[in-house]
Amino acid sequence: MASHTDRKAPRIEAVKLEKRFGHIHAVRGIDLEVPAGQVLGFLGPNGAGKSTTMRMITGFLEPSSGRVKLEGIDIAEDPIAAKRTFGYLPEGAPAYPDMTVEEFLAFIAAARGFSGRDAKDRVERAIGRVNLQGVRRQAFETLSKGYKRRTGLAQALLHDPGILILDEPTDGLDPNQKFEVRELIKELGGDRAIVLSTHILEEVEAVCTRAVVINKGGIVFDGTPAEMEARAPRDVTKNRMDAAFRAMTTGDVADAAAARTKGGRR
Amino acid sequence: MSTTSAQPRSALALSALARITVVFRREFRSYFQTPLAAVFLVIFLFLAGLFAFNIGGFYERNQADLRPFFQFHPWLYVFLVPAVSMRLWAEERRTGTIELIMTLPFGAADLVIGKFLAAWAFTTVALSLTFPMWITVSWLGNPDHGTIFVAYLASALLAGAFLAVGAFLSALTKNQVIAFVLCAVACFVLLLAGFPAVLDFIRGWAPRGAVEGLASTSALTHYESMMRGVIDLRDVLYFVLVMAAFLVLNVFAIDWKKSD
Numbered sequence: 001m002a003s004h005t006d007r008k009a010p011r012i013e014a015v016k017l018e019k020r021f022g023h024i025h026a027v028r029g030i031d032l033e034v035p036a037g038q039v040l041g042f043l044g045p046n047g048a049g050k051s052t053t054m055r056m057i058t059g060f061l062e063p064s065s066g067r068v069k070l071e072g073i074d075i076a077e078d079p080i081a082a083k084r085t086f087g088y089l090p091e092g093a094p095a096y097p098d099m100t101v102e103e104f105l106a107f108i109a110a111a112r113g114f115s116g117r118d119a120k121d122r123v124e125r126a127i128g129r130v131n132l133q134g135v136r137r138q139a140f141e142t143l144s145k146g147y148k149r150r151t152g153l154a155q156a157l158l159h160d161p162g163i164l165i166l167d168e169p170t171d172g173l174d175p176n177q178k179f180e181v182r183e184l185i186k187e188l189g190g191d192r193a194i195v196l197s198t199h200i201l202e203e204v205e206a207v208c209t210r211a212v213v214i215n216k217g218g219i220v221f222d223g224t225p226a227e228m229e230a231r232a233p234r235d236v237t238k239n240r241m242d243a244a245f246r247a248m249t250t251g252d253v254a255d256a257a258a259a260r261t262k263g264g265r266r
Numbered sequence: 267m268s269t270t271s272a273q274p275r276s277a278l279a280l281s282a283l284a285r286i287t288v289v290f291r292r293e294f295r296s297y298f299q300t301p302l303a304a305v306f307l308v309i310f311l312f313l314a315g316l317f318a319f320n321i322g323g324f325y326e327r328n329q330a331d332l333r334p335f336f337q338f339h340p341w342l343y344v345f346l347v348p349a350v351s352m353r354l355w356a357e358e359r360r361t362g363t364i365e366l367i368m369t370l371p372f373g374a375a376d377l378v379i380g381k382f383l384a385a386w387a388f389t390t391v392a393l394s395l396t397f398p399m400w401i402t403v404s405w406l407g408n409p410d411h412g413t414i415f416v417a418y419l420a421s422a423l424l425a426g427a428f429l430a431v432g433a434f435l436s437a438l439t440k441n442q443v444i445a446f447v448l449c450a451v452a453c454f455v456l457l458l459a460g461f462p463a464v465l466d467f468i469r470g471w472a473p474r475g476a477v478e479g480l481a482s483t484s485a486l487t488h489y490e491s492m493m494r495g496v497i498d499l500r501d502v503l504y505f506v507l508v509m510a511a512f513l514v515l516n517v518f519a520i521d522w523k524k525s526d
Contacts, residue, residue, distance in 0.1 A: 080372070096363055110288045111288050111371065
């Protein structure tokens with residue numbers, strides 16, 4: 001998979017993604033290309049279409065129009081092959097409540113095609129990577145929010161994919177856990193394509209090499225975190241990322257489109 | 267946090283059968299991770315016995331067969347099968363795990379078939395635990411073992427058909443109680459179409475062909491025909507077709523309702 005494809009070819013390629021739910025136009029023509037080595041912070045207010053976009057990239061939702069390719073495989077044409085290429089942490093990090101962490105990860109290993117020793121090794125490594133040793137025999141429903149999130153991360157990392165799609169990976173973690181997960185993402189980012197959504201803008205500065213802001217279903221900013229910060233009004237000195245975010249997402253779509261043409265997009 | 271490994275990237279390809287097996291094993295085990303399995307097995311075995319002995323007159327008939335035992339299975343299944351099928355999809359949607367399994371390298375059909383087979387295997391385990399009935403009747407007299415075997419087959423097929431209906435209905439809702447009620451009603455209707463009282467009522471005014479047509483859509487007609495010990499291909503085909511039709515509907519239903 002990853003090793004067979006051209007290193008420069010985008011791992012994730014989304015073209016003109018649109019999603020309508022009845023009369024609600026949730027995503028309006030999103031284009032996204034993510035090459036290996038990029039950690040993309042996907043930002044936007046609640047309801048802007050972040051999760052919907054991630055769900056279309058992972059094949060959970062079918063786009064109303066547009067296409068998605070993962071490591072060159074079109075997800076509409078060969079969904080099963082495309083789904084092998086990525087690890088995905090869905091919003092809220094769902095897992096089976098009655099299963100223990102170990103059982104759950106063993107199921108994921110089986111679903112990813114590993115068996116016997118290989119499967120055991122994968123589970124062990126995933127547990128080690130996100131420090132789940134202490135709760136490995138606990139039922140998922142009895143875990144704290146932080147451990148649930150980490151189990152979700154372990155699940156996404158288990159098959160060592162070239163693409164990681166993480167919907168709010170640090171939500172519900174305490175500051176120490178957030179730090180650990182950020183370090184992990186930075187470490188993983190080296191040769192993977194990572195898309196993570198978050199509401200924490202300092203996180204974007206800390207781990208992301210690229211920031212994409214969406215508002216009302218469309219991209220309003222696409223650039224480096226530094227470029228994003230530069231978009232804050234001049235007079236703002238503190239929390240400049242927050243100010244930039246507010247400037248981009250509180251205007252209406254016309255303003256945002258106008259702002260987009262002014263620069264920042266690459 | 268350990269460093270990245272040198273192992274090959276990405277997941278391995280699995281055959282359709284292997285994928286279904288993975289889904290089946292998780293689902294089948296899940297019955298035994300909750301009290302559901304124990305509660306279901308105890309109630310099924312208790313009621314199957316109670317109906318056979320108290321209402322069916324198992325001893326009083328003085329016949330070495332299991333008719334009084336099998337004749338109540340359809341009515342038992344009307345409310346016990348929904349208890350098994352209601353959680354199949356409704357639970358996945360409630361906990362959000364549907365998003366997880368549908369973004370793992372499975373096809374929708376793998377999930378539908380794997381889950382259905384697990385539920386069916388579970389009700390078949392429950393059914394097979396009634397084997398002491400067979401032993402008892404063999405010990406008391408000389409039953410026709412062929413008839414009993416076919417009746418067991420009929421009972422398993424009936425449970426399978428009901429489960430397929432219930433799995434489909436479970437995919438339509440997040441609410442397990444609604445899934446239960448819908449399934450119980452649907453199974454009841456499937457039985458009722460072949461119930462003598464209903465057929466007699468229609469016979470008064472409808473043409474003969476219509477009455478027979480209605481009866482042939484009923485699971486009860488086909489079940490009772492098999493219960494007599496005759497394997498008629500049409501009866502087996504009926505159950506297989508009901509299962510296949512609802513499994514196909516199930517695939518459409520999860521695609522349609524998964525993100526609600």
